[in-house]
Every structure is written in structure tokens, then in C-alpha cells.
Amino acid sequence: MKESAIEFFTSRFNINLSEIGQLLSTALSKGGDYADLYFEYRISNSVMLDEQLVKSASKSISQGVGVRVNAGEKTGYAYTDEISLESIKRAALTAAYIAQSAKEQTTPINVTALANKHNLYAVAEPLSEISASHKIELVKEVDQLARNFDKRIREVQAMFADEYKIVMIATSEGVLAGDVQPLSRFGISCIADEDGNLQMGRAGGGGRSGMELFQTELTPKRLAEEAARQAIINLEAVDAPAGAMEVVLGPGWPGILLHEAVGHGLEADFNRKKTSAFADLLGQRVASELCTIVDDGTIPNRRGSLNIDDEGNPTTSTVLIEKGILKGFINDKLNARLLGVPYTGNGRRESYQHIPMPRMTNTFMLAGTESTEDIIRSVKRGIYAVQFGGGQVDITNGKFVFSTSEAYLIEDGKITAPVKGATLIGNGPDALTKVTAVGNDMALDHGIGTCGKDGQSVPVGVGLPTIKISEMTVGGTKS
Amino acid sequence: MKNTKDFAVSLVKAAMNKGASAAEVMVVEGSEFSVGVRLGEIEKLKDSASQHLGLRVLWEGRQAALSTSDFSREALDRLVQEAVELAQMTSVDDQLCLPDEADYAKDWPDLALYDSELATLATNKKIDLALAVETSAKNTDPRIVNFDGGGFDAACRGVIMANSAGFVGSYEATACSLAIVPIASENGSMQQDYWYDNKRKFNQLESAESIGRQAANRALRKLGGRKVKTQQVPVVFDQRVAASLLGDIFQAISGDSIMRKSSFLVGKLEEKIASDLLTIIDDGRIAGALGSRPFDSDGLPTQRTEVVKNGQLNSYLLNTYTAKKLGLKSTANASRGLSGPPTVTCNNFFIAAGKSSPKEIISSVKTGFFVTDLMGFGVNIVTGDYSRGASGIWIENGELTFPVEEVTIAGNLKEMLKQIEMVGSDLDFRDRISAPTLKIEKMIISGE
Numbered sequence: 028m029k030e031s032a033i034e035f036f037t038s039r040f041n042i043n044l045s046e047i048g049q050l051l052s053t054a055l056s057k058g059g060d061y062a063d064l065y066f067e068y069r070i071s072n073s074v075m076l077d078e079q080l081v082k083s084a085s086k087s088i089s090q091g092v093g094v095r096v097n098a099g100e101k102t103g104y105a106y107t108d109e110i111s112l113e114s115i116k117r118a119a120l121t122a123a124y125i126a127q128s129a130k131e132q133t134t135p136i137n138v139t140a141l142a143n144k145h146n147l148y149a150v151a152e153p154l155s156e157i158s159a160s161h162k163i164e165l166v167k168e169v170d171q172l173a174r175n176f177d178k179r180i181r182e183v184q185a186m187f188a189d190e191y192k193i194v195m196i197a198t199s200e201g202v203l204a205g206d207v208q209p210l211s212r213f214g215i216s217c218i219a220d221e222d223g224n225l226q227m228g229r230a231g232g233g234g235r236s237g238m239e240l241f242q243t244e245l246t247p248k249r250l251a252e253e254a255a256r257q258a259i260i261n262l263e264a265v266d267a268p269a270g271a272m273e274v275v276l277g278p279g280w281p282g283i284l285l286h287e288a289v290g291h292g293l294e295a296d297f298n299r300k301k302t303s304a305f306a307d308l309l310g311q312r313v314a315s316e317l318c319t320i321v322d323d324g325t326i327p328n329r330r331g332s333l334n335i336d337d338e339g340n341p342t343t344s345t346v347l348i349e350k351g352i353l354k355g356f357i358n359d360k361l362n363a364r365l366l367g368v369p370y371t372g373n374g375r376r377e378s379y380q381h382i383p384m385p386r387m388t389n390t391f392m393l394a395g396t397e398s399t400e401d402i403i404r405s406v407k408r409g410i411y412a413v414q415f416g417g418g419q420v421d422i423t424n425g426k427f428v429f430s431t432s433e434a435y436l437i438e439d440g441k442i443t444a445p446v447k448g449a450t451l452i453g454n455g456p457d458a459l460t461k462v463t464a465v466g467n468d469m470a471l472d473h474g475i476g477t478c479g480k481d482g483q484s485v486p487v488g489v490g491l492p493t494i495k496i497s498e499m500t501v502g503g504t505k506s
Numbered sequence: 507m508k509n510t511k512d513f514a515v516s517l518v519k520a521a522m523n524k525g526a527s528a529a530e531v532m533v534v535e536g537s538e539f540s541v542g543v544r545l546g547e548i549e550k551l552k553d554s555a556s557q558h559l560g561l562r563v564l565w566e567g568r569q570a571a572l573s574t575s576d577f578s579r580e581a582l583d584r585l586v587q588e589a590v591e592l593a594q595m596t597s598v599d600d601q602l603c604l605p606d607e608a609d610y611a612k613d614w615p616d617l618a619l620y621d622s623e624l625a626t627l628a629t630n631k632k633i634d635l636a637l638a639v640e641t642s643a644k645n646t647d648p649r650i651v652n653f654d655g656g657g658f659d660a661a662c663r664g665v666i667m668a669n670s671a672g673f674v675g676s677y678e679a680t681a682c683s684l685a686i687v688p689i690a691s692e693n694g695s696m697q698q699d700y701w702y703d704n705k706r707k708f709n710q711l712e713s714a715e716s717i718g719r720q721a722a723n724r725a726l727r728k729l730g731g732r733k734v735k736t737q738q739v740p741v742v743f744d745q746r747v748a749a750s751l752l753g754d755i756f757q758a759i760s761g762d763s764i765m766r767k768s769s770f771l772v773g774k775l776e777e778k779i780a781s782d783l784l785t786i787i788d789d790g791r792i793a794g795a796l797g798s799r800p801f802d803s804d805g806l807p808t809q810r811t812e813v814v815k816n817g818q819l820n821s822y823l824l825n826t827y828t829a830k831k832l833g834l835k836s837t838a839n840a841s842r843g844l845s846g847p848p849t850v851t852c853n854n855f856f857i858a859a860g861k862s863s864p865k866e867i868i869s870s871v872k873t874g875f876f877v878t879d880l881m882g883f884g885v886n887i888v889t890g891d892y893s894r895g896a897s898g899i900w901i902e903n904g905e906l907t908f909p910v911e912e913v914t915i916a917g918n919l920k921e922m923l924k925q926i927e928m929v930g931s932d933l934d935f936r937d938r939i940s941a942p943t944l945k946i947e948k949m950i951i952s953g954e
Binding site for chain 1: 549551552556574581585596597598697733766770844912953
């Protein structure tokens with residue numbers, strides 16, 4: 028695609044900048060502080076394999092425009108899947124209803140196209156332009172490689188999905204921004220079977236890149252063998268211990284700890300409304316001195332990164348917690364305005380059909396200085412968890428969980444048996460005060476995270492070095 | 507509805523003209539309305555309509571599924587072309603086929619899925635209801651100081667399905683929900699909970715007064731929560747979390763999981779897998795219910811299926827494809843995301859009401875845990891391993907005592923199902939998956 032996102036929408040749908048300005052005026056015709064238009068065109072592709080057959084190939088095209096009006100704390104929203112002046116105008120009038128001022132307003136608005144500050148994922152050959160047959164080869168290869176790894180691998184399921192999203196955002200502050208956002212995800216799961224003992228292993232990754240990602244870092248061989256290895260290890264798994272104990276987390280995806288323990292709790296909407304357990308804790312200690320945690324949307328090619336957020340503004344890197352002290356929240360335009368704080372560029376929405384709100388991008392802890400070996404050696408009795416499924420949090424009382432998918436017992440400083448999956452539970456505002464060691468091996472996850480909030484899913488990244496938590500409750504079955 | 511059956515049929519013909527062996531079109535149009543309130547004011551107001559269509563094409567034993575929200579002639583022509591091209595790239599799957607002509611739904615009763623009152627309800631009535639549920643929660647107790655959401659949602663949906671075997675069907679449906687998430691505060695700590703109702707008909711919704719009051723009481727009873735020591739005790743699941751457990755069971759008996767051998771219930775048909783007290787039904791024909799529809803996404807007439815009867819597993823839930831793979835008969839549980847092959851879903855999926863009142867169940871526990879909330883995704887359907895975050899109320903000598911939080915409950919579904927000691931009489935339908943209060947003989951609580 029040679030044209031810019033803005034050119035794509037204006038030429039394809041025959042809408043010019045002056046008309047866009049008029050639509051924004053219509054949105055504000057009943058009053059209001061702010062309005063925006065979110066144009067979206069999205070192509071999604073996927074191929075799926077199981078039982079050694081490529082059972083399906085899919086393609087989906089979605090397009091539409093969402094119109095939002097803010098009046099004080101209120102939001103009016105309407106969308107249309109028909110990208111035409113008439114239809115967007117109707118949506119604008121519906122969204123305008125929220126402002127409800129007695130008289131008609133006429134605010135002339137002129138939008139100016141801005142070049143993006145960031146250029147985090149310029150892909151020469153987008154995956155959506157590569158034939159499905161290529162991707163089909165990848166899933167077939169993964170099936171073969173996983174089965175070759177060990178003859179106990181009975182079932183393999185693989186999916187390669189890619190997305191190409193073009194957005195254009197126009198705001199009543201005169202901003203017109205656009206972005207082309209590629210996204211891919213390659214996921215594998217295996218079932219190992221040993222005399223009727225069935226166990227599962229998973230691996231996956233992706234990002235905002237071209238095919239080169241799957242030819243270098245995330246090759247079919249690497250992902251297939253990772254999923255197969257995990258399934259085989261789980262064949263030996265014993266009951267996980269139950270109760271409070273030392274927990275060591277491996278690098279990368281175990282960073283979901285941060286996403287659940289503090290990430291959601293530090294979204295500005297919850298803090299403005301004082302519904303979060305962190306609402307009154309700015310400037311206070313919420314983690315040990317060893318912990319510095321940031322949310323950074325500007326890392327190149329990452330699943331959780333964006334050039335511009337879904338309100339049209341450049342993403343930033345925000346220090347959430349610095350040496351254990353709570354520094355700030357991540358926000359969107361509405362909450363930044365109401366709280367009177369600088370905007371962090373975290374306004375995101377699942378699609379043109381959804382209202383934006385503060386969401387994470389890539390959330391990770393900075394590296395420390397210890398070695399993994401020293402950290403493990405320091406544990407008398409605990410678990411070492413290197414892979415997880417998902418997690419969840421209650422932002423009001425702060426309780427959060429995340430569930431292991433590959434973990435081991437540590438006994439007298441040594442890694443011993445693998446253990447069955449268990450859920451770890453903690454309390455956000457103090458769980459990280461118990462981080463007593465931080466390793467030097469910070470890693471971001473491979474690009475598999477999807478965050479859900481208020482019915483909206485967005486792609487995110489997490490990261491973590493190896494860390495030790497002196498005490499956390501482990502939900503095993505062996506007490 | 508805006509779109510017509512003829513439109514769907516013509517698209518099927520276009521695919522067949524391009525060389526498809528079989529084709530299936532699903533057109534979904536819908537409108538949604540949502541009002542969120544906060545502290546006596548409207549906070550969010552959303553109102554829109556959309557349409558989307560899915561085309562599934564079979565080509566000599568292969569398949570592809572495409573979807574679009576662009577219904578222009580040009581986009582649809584391209585859709586058909588790409589569908590046929592994509593199908594040719596996939597693998598031949600001998601079990602792939604459309605149902606036999608004889609099996610299709612031919613006529614069906616009015617399932618009372620559509621409420622014209624809801625479809626034409628005035629906006630200010632919806633707003634008033636949302637404000638009323640919040641006011642009711644607030645008035646329940648002065649310790650209710652804040653809210654983390656709440657409001658009224660309404661949706662209308664029209665579905666048209668047509669395929670090359672000659673099946674054509676359509677139906678319209680409505681649904682609304684009223685919910686509130688109050689936050690209770692005392693001694694500097696806060697707790698939230700929620701209560702709600704979902705119905706197809708507006709006048710069937712539980713009253714705002716009742717929902718608000720129950721939501722507030724749920725939040726209030728969490729105040730002062732603490733951990734307990736790690737121990738093994740009986741666990742009572744309230745209706746809400748029992749339904750979550752039933753959702754896990756659905757995953758284990760779904761044709762998709764069984765076919766892929768990704769379930770601890772593989773190969774267990776006609777075996778006793780649970781206590782005598784457990785009977786589980788799936789029924790797609792309950793008038794007015796949230797999971798009802800006249801035909802599934804394969805076009806077969808929905809039915810009532812006895813999945814588990816007195817602890818014995820009698821049936822999986824299947825669509826045409828998984829049924830064929832397993833050498834069984836479809837139970838009309840096909841579901842279609844608009845792109846992607848058919849999968850399996852439940853219709854109205856519930857545990858049959860038992861004989862014990864919730865009070866009797868609690869009274870029967872000497873020391874144990876009444877769970878009201880579960881968190882996280884720690885359920886492994888392949889192995890049955892179960893470990894989730896939990897909160898609720900401790901039971902001592904048959905009485906509810908102090909609130910418990912920041913613990914987990916763990917076990918294995920294979921044992922948990924067999925250890926269901928009591929089934930409550932309190933089954934009510936406010937979701938597609940519903941269950942009464944349940945008592946499980948023992949689970950491990952992890953705390954201090």
C-alpha cells in the first residue's frame with residue numbers, strides 16, 4: 028500500500044478535509060467540549076490446522092466510522108459501517124445528543140493532517156498481501172516439527188493470523204492523523220499422550236512486522252518445539268503445592284503479573300472515579316525499591332505498540348512506579364483533561380464501534396542485577412513459574428490472579444519436579460513490596476497478549492526479568 | 507429487517523456459479539443501545555446499527571469462510587472470488603459436508619424471541635431505568651459510596667441463513683439487560699460487586715429496585731474480607747459461580763474439544779462421570795429464553811438434549827462436522843463466527859434444579875467455604891485440573907460468618923463432579939448458562 032492512511036480514506040470514500048471539519052461541527056452542534064471521528068478499515072486473515080489438515084482459511088473485511096462527543100464527564104457515541112457523508116452525519120447527530128444544550132452551536136473546525144512522530148512498524152511487504160498458501164506452509168511445517176520432537180505428541184493445533192488495519196482520526200482540536208497498523212500472531216498447542224495421561228503445551232508469538240519475524244526469532248521450529256517440550260514436561264507434573272510460599276517468576280510473559288497487579292489499577296479512569304485501590308496512593312510505596320515499572324507504547328514492532336493511540340495522539344513511555352514509589356497513571360484525553368494532567372497517549376478502543384478508554388500498551392519492569400542461578404539458589408521452598416495462561420484483577424479491592432502453565436518446585440535452592448497448573452493470587456498495592464530480587468534478564472513476551480476491559484479487547488505486551496517474590500499464595504492441591 | 511432472504515440466496519448462487527461445491531451465507535444485522543450512569547447522571551450513551559455477512563464455501567472437500575461489512579456489489583463479487591480461491595488452498599477433509607436435506611429445519615414455532623415493545627422503547631425510558639437501578643443501590647445503605655459501572659443495554663438482531671442445499675431461514679430477536687456495580691466502603695477499604703438481569707422482553711426484567719438492592723447487599727457483605735489458612739473443606743458454589751463451573755463443563759463436552767481429544771471427558775459416553783444428583787440439559791427451544799433459536803448455524807432444528815442424566819454422560823454437544831467425525835448425530839449446537847468454520851456452542855445450558863434449598867445446603871456444612879466470586883482462567887479442560895482465585899463467606903456450624911478474600915480453591919473436575927453432594931432448588935434463568943447452588947464435598951483452599 029503506497030498511499031498514506033489519510034489518502035486511503037479521503038480518496039476511497041470521497042471525503043475531503045473540509046467535509047471532515049463540518050462533520051466535527053455537526054458532532055458539536057448541541058454543545059460539548061470535544062468530538063472525534065475514528066475511521067477504520069481492517070482486513071483479517073487466518074489459516075488453521077488440526078489433525079494434520081488445514082481445515083480452514085478465513086478472511087474478514089470490516090470498515091466503519093465511530094463518532095464521539097464529550098460533554099464534561101459524559102460521552103455520546105454512535106457508529107456506522109457505511110462510510111459516507113450522510114451516514115456519518117447521522118451518527119454525529121446521534122452522538123451529539125449527549126450534550127443537550129438548548130441552542131444550536133456552530134463551531135467551525137479545520138483539521139490539519141499531521142505526520143506521525145513515531146514510525147514503529149513500517150513493513151515493506153505486509154502479511155495481508157502475502158498469499159495464504161505461504162502461511163499454510165508454516166502451519167504444516169509446525170505440525171511436522173512438533174510431532175518429530177517426540178512421538179508422544181498426539182495432537183497439534185496451529186493458527187496463523189494476520190491483520191492489516193488502516194485508521195484515520197479527526198478531532199475537534201484540529202488534528203487529523205492516520206496510521207497503518209499490521210499485526211500478526213502464530214499460535215501452536217500440542218497434546219501429549221502417555222498411556223492415557225494427556226497434557227497440553229502452548230507456544231506462540233507475533234508482532235507488528237513482516238514475514239521476517241517468523242524467519243528469524245519466531246521460526247516454526249522454535250515455536251513447535253517449545254509447545255511440544257512443554258506438553259512433554261507436563262506429563263511428569265506432580266500436584267502443585269498449596270499455601271503461601273516463595274515464588275520465582277521467569278522472564279517475559281510472566282510479566283502478566285504486572286499487568287494484573289498494578290497495570291489495570293493504574294488506569295486513570297478508575298483513579299479519577301476513585302474506584303481503584305490505587306486511587307489515593309500517588310507518591311506512596313507500592314513496591315520494593317528494586318521495582319521500576321513502565322508502560323511504553325513506543326517500542327518498535329511490538330504487538331502492544333502504536334504510532335498513535337486511538338485518539339490520534341503519539342504514544343509515550345510512562346513511568347508508573349519508580350523504585351517502588353507510585354509515580355503516575357496512564358490516561359486518555361477525557362481523563363487527562365478532567366484530572367488536569369499531561370496526556371500519556373493511552374486512549375485505545377477495540378474498533379470503530381467502541382468508546383476509547385485508558386488501556387495499557389507494553390507494560391514491563393526494568394532489569395536488575397542478579398543472575399537467575401543466584402535467585403533460584405536463594406529459595407528454600409517455593410515454585411519457579413516460567414509460563415502462564417491468563418489473569419484477572421478486581422481493581423477495587425486490588426486482588427489479582429494469574430495461572431501457571433509451566434512451573435517447577437524449588438527445593439533447597441534446586442529446581443526439581445514440574446508441577447500441575449496453579450493459580451497465584453495476591454493484592455496489587457502490596458504484592459510487589461515483596462519482590463526481594465530482580466534479575467538481569469529482562470525480556471518482553473513474544474507477542475501473545477490480549478487485554479480485556481469493559482467488553483473491549485486490545486493487543487498488549489508485557490515484560491519482566493526473573494524476579495523473586497518472598498511470599499505469594501499458590502493455589503495448588505497439595506498442602 | 508433491511509436485508510432479505512433473496513439477497514442471501516442470490517449470494518449462494520453467485521458462489522455456486524463460481525464453481526463452489528456447496529455454499530452457505532449468513533447475514534446478521536443488528537442495532538445496539540447502551541446507557542451507562544454514574545452518580546445520578548448519564549455517563550455514556552451509545553446508539554448504532556450495523557450489518558455483517560459471512561460466506562462459507564466448500565470446494566471438492568475443502569473449505570474457506572469469509573466475511574465483510576461492505577455489501578456493495580463490487581465488494582461482494584470480490585468476496586465470492588476470494589472465497590473460491592482460498593478454499594482451493596486448504597486440505598481435503600473427508601468429513602466436510604453440509605447436512606442432509608432431510609435434516610434441515612422445515613418450520614418452527616414462534617419462540618418469542620422478539621419484543622416489539624423493546625425495539626421501539628423511548629430513549630428516556632431506558633435512561634430512567636438505568637438511573638433507577640443506581641438510585642436503588644445507593645439508597646440501600648450509606649456505605650454504598652461509589653459505582654464502577656452500571657446501566658441499561660438493549661439490542662435487536664436479525665439473522666438470515668441460506669445454503670446451496672436449499673435451506674433458507676430467518677429470525678429476529680431482542681435482548682436487554684439492567685446491571686449495577688456498587689462500591690461499598692468502610693474503614694478505608696473498598697469492595698465492589700454486581701447484580702443484573704438479562705431478558706428478551708422488557709417487561710420481564712427484574713425490577714430496578716430489586717437489582718439495585720441485591721447488588722448493594724452483595725458489595726456490603728464483602729467488607730472486612732480476610733484470608734483463611736490453607737485447608738481442605740467442603741465448598742458451596744452460589745448460582746453465579748456454579749454457572750461458571752457449568753461453563754467449564756460445557757468446554758469439556760463440546761464436540762470441538764472431544765474431536766481434538768482435548769477434554770477429560772473423551773471416551774466417557776454412557777459412563778457415570780458425576781454424582782447421581784447431577785442432570786445437565788441443553789435446550790434451544792425454550793420460549794423467550796436467551797439461548798433459544800429456531801435453527802442452529804448448520805440450519806438444523808434446535809432441540810432438547812440430555813447431556814448428563816443422574817450423573818451419567820449421555821451426550822456431547824455437537825454440530826454437523828464434529829458429529830460426523832465422532833460417528834454420532836448432530837445435536838444442533840452449531841455456531842458461526844462470521845468468518846471461520848462452524849464451531850459448537852450451547853443454547854440454553856443448565857443444571858436441573860435439585861431438591862435442597864440454599865439454606866439447607868449452607869446448614870449442612872460444619873466448616874466450609876461459600877464461594878460467591880471466582881477469578882482467573884486456571885481450568886485445564888484436557889486434564890481437569892482446576893485452580894481459581896475465590897472470594898465468598900466462611901461457613902461455621904451451618905451459618906454464614908465472615909467474608910473471605912485473596913484465597914484460591916483447587917481440585918480436579920473429574921473428582922469435583924463426582925463429589926457434588928447437594929444440588930439447590932434455586933435455578934433461575936438470567937443467562938444462557940444457568941445453575942443452582944451446589945455443594946462439593948471437598949476442595950483445597952490456599953490462603954495463609
